[in-house]
Amino acid sequence: MEKDTDLEIFLVATPGLEAPLGDEAQFNGFAQVRTVPGGVTCRGSWPEVWRANLTLRGANKVLVRLGSFPAVHLAQLDKRARKFRWGTVLRPDVPVKVEAISRKSRIYHAGAARQRIERAISDTLGTSISSEANLRVLLRIEKDICTISVDSSGELLHKRGHKEAIAKAPMRETMAAMFLRECGYSGDEPVLDPMCGSGTFVIEAAEIALGLRPGRSRSFAFEDLAGFDPDQWQEMRQETKTAECALTFYGSDRNSGAVDAAAANAERAQVSDVTRFQQRSVSDIKPPEGPAGLVIVNPPYGARIGDERRLRSVYGAMGKTLMNRFQGWRVGVITSAPGLARATRLPLLAPGPVVDHGGTKIRLYQTDPLP
Template sequence: MEQTNDLEIFLVATPGLEAPLHAEATEQGFADAKVIAGGVVCRGGWPEVWRANLCLRGANKVLVRIGSFPAVHLAQLDKRARKFPWSDFLRPEVPVKVEATSRKSRIYHAGAARQRIERALAETLGTPISTDAALRVLLRIEKDICTFSIDTSGEPLHKRGHKTSVAKAPMRETMAAMFLRECGYHGTEPVLDPMCGSGTFVIEAAEISLGLLPGRTRNFAFESLRSFDPDIWSDMRAGSEPPAPEVQFFGSDRNAGAIEAAKANAEQAGVSTNTTFHCHSISDLKPPQGAEGLVIVNPPYGARIGDEKRLRSLYGSFGKVLMSRFKCWRVGIVTSTPSLAHATRLPLLPAGPVVDHGGTKIRLYRTDRLV
């Protein structure tokens, strides 16, 4: 088993956004960061686990591997689970939820394996087992190797803790942050979203610019682990990234309810003085005063037959407005259909990788500065 100052930390990525998460983890100084299936693996002690939850914008979860052993039948799993040093990690009074998966192993029944771990925890440590517990212990059995991990995040990390109002088909904050990164955004230029919904792109861009840590207002599952040190955590949470020069961020939408939601979310996130939201249609869109920057948008995709023809007209109008009024701005469009992206007639660069957005396959289409 790994020493607690050299844990294997797994940063869960949105499928298709592993590369920008790896770039972010490397930039933030996480040791030995490597892309593997489903995310990024790095190494560090418990404070690095807390820092990953607090600081990384693109991770959906932070899992920590706490040990592994071989087992080829349930009795062997049971015996070894009872000898496992659970008390090094868990507090006996804190309820846990156990989840198990099995692949290419002689222990093929994941439900039976889960029950053995639940019993071992309850009988050796006195741990209450609850399907509603905020703390999850994960068992993965692969090729007869049983590996235990702890989900240190609790609620998924896109739930920043300061977004109360959600519009239809929202973009998750973790995805928005990685798409901004893929567009070359580093916090020093204005960002405009002309179909902003509840304001995710605009608020995320403002937070990056202001150096506000994404996990600053929420709680995490690791706070109930034995390793947790509230003093170190308090110091870490008080820190922030150095802010970029003062920049403004803009959102608009033709839906008045969406604009009210965006304003409420910006207020809650502490970025209302750096964000401006207006209710108007694409045809009324004009570039804000000052420096050029990035237009980024997550327009409707159209799931029903007949939608695409109507949407092609919307995308076409959007492209015309950008080409005529937004010279020297860059553009990022997130959509599920290549023909809709190309309906803008914008000078698109090669499309980004396919990204899984709640079961819908989407991609980022970008431009260089418009001329």
């Protein structure tokens, strides 16, 4: 692996959150960062691939492009796949799963293309192919160019490895972190979520303030690649820069089950010392003692017709409470309907880009510090 010092690394973003992921990669010192539809590209060595998995909060996956070549028919794909240097990345004793997609290409049958790659890997390396394998090799054929990548992450990166209890309609950690970044949050102000569910925003904010790395509690697929250096990886994992934090992060919810779940998740994420969760309705929230900060909330959206009318009063009550009590605080509201955002009567700025939240199109609506 050491030989590949200039790999093309592709960070998969949640659609609509490419820009903050690009900012995060840039901020973390990754090289040649470029934002493209669907994600962010950068370049670096294998240890940079590990570092991306360990440190980036907004990436859903870290893919490594191993190479590309033109092919216009299956026999050509077969021949080139057998010459590919699989042994520099894959191990004979670790099974792999191959996935293929084809767009605007003369090789239009993705299933047949996948089989050629599977046979090339098993014939040249002896690696077994399994649909259950944790390690994925990806073939993308676009306009007759075949690109081969490996998924270095394994499970999706929002699975930080320390969250068990999940409330309804959870916001993924990767999305929550990018919405916090869009709100200008960098770890130096309090954060309050008045409809906290399982505590995702509050826990992410606390981890950022404490300098805790998102991948610290889990394992990754790259640990099963050829040339992986466990000692170097261990060293990287131990380079912790835990910050001192005098701030507290607050979550409340009217559902006592959600509050218990959030507190349990904060405990597992090692942030319970700086987080406080309590059961209260949104009309009863008050700003904590100390400096103003950020209120961020992902209220219910209402999927059915008629829900929006019922929810307007919830948004209205929340907006009124924030306007009356939270002078100096900024607000970020994530919702699917402009009408619901307007129902808050908050002085909203222009909304952020449309973001795909499990098929629902949502946007971030922000304010400047409230008067």
